[in-house]
Amino acid sequence: MQSAIAERLRLFVEAGIAVTSELSLEAVLQRIVEAAAQITRAPYAALGVIDRSGQALERFVTTGISSGQRAAIGDPPHGRGILGVLIHDARPLRLDDLAGDPRSVGFPPNHPPMKSFLGVPIMLRGVAFGNLYLTDKEGGFTDEDQDLVTLLAAQAAVAVENARLYESATRWSRQLESLNEIGSALIGELELDRLLHLVATSLRELLTARVVAIALPVGDEMRVEAAAGEGAELVGWTFPRARSKAGRVLARARPERVDDVLGDPEVEPASARRLGARAGLYVPLLVRERAMGVLIAHDKETGSGAFGDDDMRLAEQFAARAAIAVELSERVARDALRRVVAGQELERRRLARELHDETGQALTSILLGLKGVEEASESEPVAEAARNLRELVVATLQDVRRLAVELRPKALDDFGLVPALERLVQTFSEQTGIDVQLESRLGDERLAAEIETTLYRLVQESLTNVVKHAHASTVSIVLVRRDGKVTAIVEDDGRGFDQAEARRDGLGLVGMRERAALVGGRLTIESSAGAGTTIAVEVPVA
Numbered sequence: 001m002q003s004a005i006a007e008r009l010r011l012f013v014e015a016g017i018a019v020t021s022e023l024s025l026e027a028v029l030q031r032i033v034e035a036a037a038q039i040t041r042a043p044y045a046a047l048g049v050i051d052r053s054g055q056a057l058e059r060f061v062t063t064g065i066s067s068g069q070r071a072a073i074g075d076p077p078h079g080r081g082i083l084g085v086l087i088h089d090a091r092p093l094r095l096d097d098l099a100g101d102p103r104s105v106g107f108p109p110n111h112p113p114m115k116s117f118l119g120v121p122i123m124l125r126g127v128a129f130g131n132l133y134l135t136d137k138e139g140g141f142t143d144e145d146q147d148l149v150t151l152l153a154a155q156a157a158v159a160v161e162n163a164r165l166y167e168s169a170t171r172w173s174r175q176l177e178s179l180n181e182i183g184s185a186l187i188g189e190l191e192l193d194r195l196l197h198l199v200a201t202s203l204r205e206l207l208t209a210r211v212v213a214i215a216l217p218v219g220d221e222m223r224v225e226a227a228a229g230e231g232a233e234l235v236g237w238t239f240p241r242a243r244s245k246a247g248r249v250l251a252r253a254r255p256e257r258v259d260d261v262l263g264d265p266e267v268e269p270a271s272a273r274r275l276g277a278r279a280g281l282y283v284p285l286l287v288r289e290r291a292m293g294v295l296i297a298h299d300k301e302t303g304s305g306a307f308g309d310d311d312m313r314l315a316e317q318f319a320a321r322a323a324i325a326v327e328l329s330e331r332v333a334r335d336a337l338r339r340v341v342a343g344q345e346l347e348r349r350r351l352a353r354e355l356h357d358e359t360g361q362a363l364t365s366i367l368l369g370l371k372g373v374e375e376a377s378e379s380e381p382v383a384e385a386a387r388n389l390r391e392l393v394v395a396t397l398q399d400v401r402r403l404a405v406e407l408r409p410k411a412l413d414d415f416g417l418v419p420a421l422e423r424l425v426q427t428f429s430e431q432t433g434i435d436v437q438l439e440s441r442l443g444d445e446r447l448a449a450e451i452e453t454t455l456y457r458l459v460q461e462s463l464t465n466v467v468k469h470a471h472a473s474t475v476s477i478v479l480v481r482r483d484g485k486v487t488a489i490v491e492d493d494g495r496g497f498d499q500a501e502a503r504r505d506g507l508g509l510v511g512m513r514e515r516a517a518l519v520g521g522r523l524t525i526e527s528s529a530g531a532g533t534t535i536a537v538e539v540p541v542a
């Protein structure tokens with residue numbers, strides 16, 4: 001008798017050590033079940049973990065039942081019948097005959113028969129975490145069994161808590177490591193593609209998501225720039241901005257969690273099916289509240305695939321870093337473009353000056369010389385030849401001056417935007433016969449040189465398009481300054497065009513947009529076939 005008690009005690013201590021020496025929750029639960037079976041000598045033991053609702057079981061760990069038997073039984077119990085009694089009333093429950101109890105709902109087919117029953121709750125800080133169940137002990141369970149299992153349950157609670165803490169601590173440190181890695185990459189890595197790929201890959205791992213992708217807006221579409229997981233081949237895929245969930249999240253600049261993708265009216269069923277997506281996270285890449293793109297995650301590998309609040313927070317952290325990467329690369333591209341444009345203007349100014357001063361002077365001298373020859377000549381054929389030459393030189397001189405002005409009008413530097421445009425418009429009308437009205441409501445104050453140049457070039461390019469494409473008879477140009485913004489509007493009454501069909505490789509409109517963007521401005525085009533064209537540029541001014 002004495003030795004039997006000693007033996008049970010030894011088993012119990014061993015069980016306690018085994019349970020508390022595991023670090024993963026999965027292994028802890030399995031050890032608890034095995035220990036409970038061992039110390040009570042019950043053939044079957046199980047542990048049911050109660051779900052968030054507190055009404056049903058989300059996990060069921062067993063011992064004594066083979067995997068084959070488990071498969072034959074089918075779904076694990078959800079927590080009805082006797083198991084439900086313990087869920088709702090967290091107190092030990094002991095029965096001699098399970099099936100004989102009126103609260104029992106019976107066993108499913110293929111379930112081994114079980115007679116005696118002992119159930120004990122595992123309490124974590126006053127809340128039932130789950131229950132330990134032992135069944136079918138020969139002769140039934142004793143008071144002593146109940147005491148020992150209750151003690152084990154208390155130890156199990158500590159072990160569960162530890163494992164949870166450990167798991168969240170390792171999760172945290174892995175998240176920190178990843179975020180750090182991306183932080184250093186942001187400093188060292190210049191290739192946007194590679195940065196976004198790193199963000200997608202690390203986040204997918206941490207979320208245990210099936211796929212994580214990053215899409216950036218390109219015109220009125222979204223383009224997948226990076227993807228990790230099952231969707232890796234999505235890179236390069238484009239979809240419409242207006243009719244996609246990601247596009248809408250981009251427009252709203254607010255993250256969203258969708259537990260049932262197919263049930264969301266904003267999700268395009270075709271693309272959801274293409275991805276086989278059930279649940280999704282859509283997080284905008286925000287820089288100063290502006291959305292630069294959208295990070296998309298689909299289907300957690302566990303449970304229903306839905307993401308939780310923690311997942312959302314993590315995705316937001318990663319999206320913030322991706323946003324910085326996108327913004328940096330845009331800024332680098334913008335700086336490069338700005339330098340090119342500034343260099344171009346400088347070069348044009350130099351060429352214009354050279355044409356005007358050097359070439360213009362030389363031609364003027366030739367003109368004077370020819371005049372001398374013409375006057376001094378006594379032979380009529382020579383005088384005639386000199387006259388012809390002189391006309392040629394006059395025409396060339398005009399060409400040179402026109403070219404110089406086109407390259408870079410001196411008036412733009414010396415007198416400002418409006419006088420320069422007045423000259424441009426006058427020459428344009430003379431050459432094309434198109435009537436142009438220029439109206440300026442800018443006042444006398446000069447604008448920043450960069451803005452004046454930009455607006456001048458945009459009007460110049462618009463007029464070039466009018467001659468080339470519009471077949472217009474009149475053009476109106478209006479300049480307005482209001483609410484810290486200068487707007488230039490060029491409107492023609494020509495044949496207009498369909499923007500969807502306009503050539504996209506035309507450098508004109510694209511270049512105009514870029515130039516406007518360089519000074520923080522925006523270009524809008526309104527045009528339809530037969531209805532003329534209106535180009536408006538809006539630029540913020542200090």
Ligand SMILES: Nc1ncnc2c1ncn2[C@@H]1O[C@H](COP(=O)(O)OP(=O)(O)O)[C@@H](O)[C@H]1O
Pocket residue numbers: 465466468469470492494495496497502503505506507508509510533
């Ligand atoms: N004012 C306009 N009137 C009619 N069509 C225009 C006008 N401006 C632009 N377009 C159309 O848009 C297209 C793209 O213009 P752009 O980018 O300047 O390229 P490009 O002038 O080299 O053709 C033109 O080919 C033309 O079809």
Ligand SMILES: [Mg+2]
Pocket residue numbers: 464465506507508509
């Ligand atoms: Mg053009």
